Amino acid sequence: MNVNAIQIDHLSCFYGERLAVNNLSVSIQSGSILGLIGSNGAGKTTTMKAIAGLIQPTDGTITVNGLTPKNDALDFRTHVAYLPDEPQLFPEMTVFDHLRFFASAYRQKFHKAKSLAFLEKWGLFEKRHAPASRLSRGMRQKLAFCCQLQRSPQLFILDEPFTGLDPHGIQQLKETLLENAKKGACIIISSHLLAVVEDLCSHLLMLETGNVSFFGSMEAMRLLNDHGHDNNQRLEDFFHTHPMNQNKLVDSVGVGS
Amino acid sequence: MNSALRKLINPSIFLLFYLRLRGRIRIAIELLTSKRNRLLVFTILAISLGWAIQLFANSAFRESSSRIVIQQAMIVLLTAYATWPILKSIWKRPIAESNFSEVEQSLICHGPFTPTDFIFWQLLKNSLSVTFKAATFAILVSSDVHFPFAAFLGMALCLLCLNLGRYAWERLLVALPASAYRRFQGMAITLVSLLVINVIPSAILFFREASQIAGGEFMMSTSTILMNSYSAIEVTAGAPLFYVVKPFVELITIESGGLHFAIKSLEAVLLVCASITTAWLVELQISRGVFRTNCDSESEVHEFKSLFSQLKSTSIPYLYGVGPIVWRQFRRIAREALPTTIASLPVALLAILPTQIGITDDLAFVFVFLILVLLSFLLMPAVLKFDFRSDYDHLSLFRQLAIPSIAITLGQLAVPVLVLSFVQTVTLLAVYSQLQISFSLIVASAILLFVANIFVFGFENFLYLISPFKFEESTFSMMLRTLMTFSSKILVILAVLITLIIWMSFAKTFSNQLPFASFSEIVICYSGILAVGVFMSLTMLYALHRQFDKLLFLRGC
Incomplete structure (x- = not known):
């Protein structure tokens, strides 16, 4: 049975007087992959940070599997994995040490053989003794993701996760995310690679200057095209042609439907 | 008990400390493979040893308080x-x-x-x-x-x-x-x-x-x-x-x-x-x-409203590439105008203090000048970090600019040097109103201090660019860096003092052979100091810009 994994009600974030996110209310079911798209400065990262509990919203509530970032901070963080656009790693620590630390931080048993196999899978085995400072951008991205993946969180929030990855890495990441979604994890991805988002995501949230301009399933997006009958409209066309004032769709399409 | 402790403190905190320390030691050992780094490390060790010997000697041979x-x-x-x-x-x-x-x-x-x-x-x-x-x-x-x-x-x-x-x-x-x-x-x-x-x-x-x-x-x-x-x-x-x-x-x-x-x-x-x-x-x-x-x-x-918001609308003079760099640093200092003014006030007040303690005007001015030099060298560079030191994240960005590295170096140093010189000149003018001294002395001192400021900030940035880092409070590596920077500054002060003493004695001897002896002695002495100061500042600027080039080359960014 699908249940709402994430419930966001009237979320608003202001930076001083500047509006970043305005009155966002959505709910996402477990097993969904939500693509978050919008122009630069549309409020994608702020929304993601607020959902991850990294910033305190000015107004509204966020619940992930019944947990709130304010009242159940520790449990909340255990359930949520946030990967920022710039992967954050301890520069002096080796690839292998990172996996060891993350396992320990989330109070999980560390299996050396399993971790090595994990690194092998992600093409980091050769670099297992190299400090993070000597890894390429793509490798750092992979390592940051591996650190989060090994603890099997229920919600992944990934900000531009495909940046710096080679085609093989992108494919591998897509497969891994689909695999995790099948297992019941909820995934939120922000990306400007609209083709990837279209392939991967089951739902779409489009933001424009902090306001929701579309929220619904991919099928709903394909139905809503300029001619009203083209079911094969690509996300890219939709993004470029969609007028900002289609907020009505949020109500009509519904949540996670 | 062990379990209770694990419940209280996440054990990964200790693990993280251990892994990071181990990682740093490993990287430090790897650094020794390069000849240049070995030389650098041995220099640091020699300075540390000097401090340690001085420390032991100090505690062993002095009278107990x-x-x-x-x-x-x-x-x-x-x-x-x-x-x-x-x-x-x-x-x-x-x-x-x-x-x-x-x-x-x-x-x-x-x-x-x-x-x-x-x-x-x-x-x-x-x-x-x-x-x-x-x-x-x-x-x-x-x-x-x-x-x-x-x-x-x-x-x-x-x-x-x-x-x-x-x-x-x-x-x-x-x-x-x-x-x-x-x-x-x-x-x-x-x-x-x-x-x-x-x-x-x-x-x-x-x-x-x-x-x-x-x-x-x-x-x-x-x-x-x-x-x-x-x-x-x-x-x-x-x-x-x-x-x-x-x-x-x-x-x-x-x-x-x-x-x-x-x-x-x-x-x-x-x-x-x-x-x-x-x-x-x-x-x-x-x-x-x-x-x-x-x-x-x-x-x-x-929310911030710049004190110099009118600058936004004016076009920026290029000035061989120095203009935009200066403009950027100036915008930053304008944003922190109040904190910078508050931080500069104690220096100005301390420097003026000798004019109030009832000593002769000449002696008071000497004290004022020395205090200004010392504080400018030891304290002010920490306050006015509007140069390379505050641009750790932007060092690679500077390479992409179509501006020669010497222009970038000059632009980076210009604002802190000018601001410090302004504070010093205002202090000197305040002193002039309190003491009966020649105005030419004030002008001569201001020029000398300006030249010294170029050297001071050049030196500070040069040390920084040898191994750039992000400022972080109370860490061991930060403490070692501060110690090394401070030691280097002390060594430079000693070198400058020795040079000054030698030059002053030379000026005295030389001026005795000239007519108008007392006047000539001052002029010769001042000219010599200024010439040495200009030479050292230019050398430091050159060394700094070379270091900036090398740093980019080594990082390959």
């Missing part, structure tokens, strides 16, 4: 150490990165950790530098105290207590909304101004009386300064810190062991526990969202 003097000195110094971050926070609001680096913020602050874990992480981070400082201190005062171990323990606990206090204070200020911080700033500035208005006239009066008693030949003895500072701290706003520091000082200077030592140690440990509890409470309040930290604090950037 009385207990009361040691106590007074310790209380004055430790109170100053504790007060400095509070004063600093008045003009410059601490940033989140001062206690947690960007990575730590992302992986620790936003990780599965409790406020208790944060405090233990801070304790672990501080442990190395605290141990090092306390051990150095124990060696330094070994001839003055009865139990060097008690001195080590007392100092270590005191530093832990004060560092945690500073941590709690800064976390609180970081978490406060912008409006609350501005209210704090206003209140603190009023308090400090009242204190200064109260203390300075008494200090001037005291110095004048003392100089009259001494028949004009005024010399301040260390014990007099100590005694008066001690009394000032005890009866003024420093009193709360005085009572925090005192138990540690009593442990440091303890005269009998056994039960007395146990009680004093317990007292010190309890104070550390109180500091831990305070920091923990602050963290707890932050984690509960009592302070609205995130959205509001970021808003400051957007």
Whole structure:
């Protein structure tokens, strides 16, 4: 049975007087992959940070599997994995040490053989003794993701996760995310690679200057095209042609439907 | 018990400390494979050895001081150490990165950790530098105290207590909304101004009386300064810190062991526990969202209205590429105009002080000039970091600019040099209004100081570019860097002084062979110093721009 994994009600974030996110209310079911798209400065990262509990919203509530970032901070963080656009790693620590630390931080048993196999899978085995400072951008991205993946969180929030990855890495990441979604994890991805988002995501949230301009399933997006009958409209066309004032769709399409 | 401890503190905190330390040691060893780095490390080791020998010699061959003097000195110094971050926070609001680096913020602050874990992480981070400082201190005062171990323990606990206090204070200020911080700033500035208005006239009066008693030949003895500072701290706003520091000082200077030592140690440990509890409470309040930290604090950037907003509309002169760089740094300093002014005021006030203590005008001016030089060299570069040192994240960006590296170097140094020269010139003009001296002396001094400032900032940036880093409080590596920078500065001051003495004696000999001897001596002396200063500054600029080039080449960015 699908249940709402994430419930966001009237979320608003202001930076001083500047509006970043305005009155966002959505709910996402477990097993969904939500693509978050919008122009630069549309409020994608702020929304993601607020959902991850990294910033305190000015107004509204966020619940992930019944947990709130304010009242159940520790449990909340255990359930949520946030990967920022710039992967954050301890520069002096080796690839292998990172996996060891993350396992320990989330109070999980560390299996050396399993971790090595994990690194092998992600093409980091050769670099297992190299400090993070000597890894390429793509490798750092992979390592940051591996650190989060090994603890099997229920919600992944990934900000531009495909940046710096080679085609093989992108494919591998897509497969891994689909695999995790099948297992019941909820995934939120922000990306400007609209083709990837279209392939991967089951739902779409489009933001424009902090306001929701579309929220619904991919099928709903394909139905809503300029001619009203083209079911094969690509996300890219939709993004470029969609007028900002289609907020009505949020109500009509519904949540996670 | 082990399980209870694991429940209280996440074991990964200890693991992280160990893994990071191991990683740093490994990288440091790997660095030794390069010839250039080996040379650098050996130079650093030689300087450290020099300090260590000086330290041992100092403690072994000097006369032991009385207990009361040691106590007074310790209380004055430790109170100053504790007060400095509070004063600093008045003009410059601490940033989140001062206690947690960007990575730590992302992986620790936003990780599965409790406020208790944060405090233990801070304790672990501080442990190395605290141990090092306390051990150095124990060696330094070994001839003055009865139990060097008690001195080590007392100092270590005191530093832990004060560092945690500073941590709690800064976390609180970081978490406060912008409006609350501005209210704090206003209140603190009023308090400090009242204190200064109260203390300075008494200090001037005291110095004048003392100089009259001494028949004009005024010399301040260390014990007099100590005694008066001690009394000032005890009866003024420093009193709360005085009572925090005192138990540690009593442990440091303890005269009998056994039960007395146990009680004093317990007292010190309890104070550390109180500091831990305070920091923990602050963290707890932050984690509960009592302070609205995130959205509001970021808003400051957007709320800020520049004092020099008219600059936005004007076009920027190119000036061989120097213009845009200067303009950018100028915008940054304009944004921090108030904190920079507040930070520069003590330097100007301290420099003017000799004009009020009743010594001859010539001698007073010499003191003013020396104070300006010393403070400019030792203190001001830390305040005016509007150069490469504040651009760690943008070093690679500079390479992409179609501007020659020498222009970038000049542009980066221009603003701090000009600002410091402005502060010095204003101070000199204020001194001129107080003393009966020639105006040409003021002009000559201002020119000399300007040339010296280029060297000072060039040198500071040169050391920084050898191995750039992000500024971080209270870490062992940061402490070592500060120590090395300071040692290098002292060495440079010594070299400059020796050169000056040699040149002055040469000028005296040479001028004797010329007519108008006394005038010629001054002119020759000044011209020589200026020529050497210009040469050194130009050399430093060249070296700095070469270092900037090399750095980019080595990093391959």
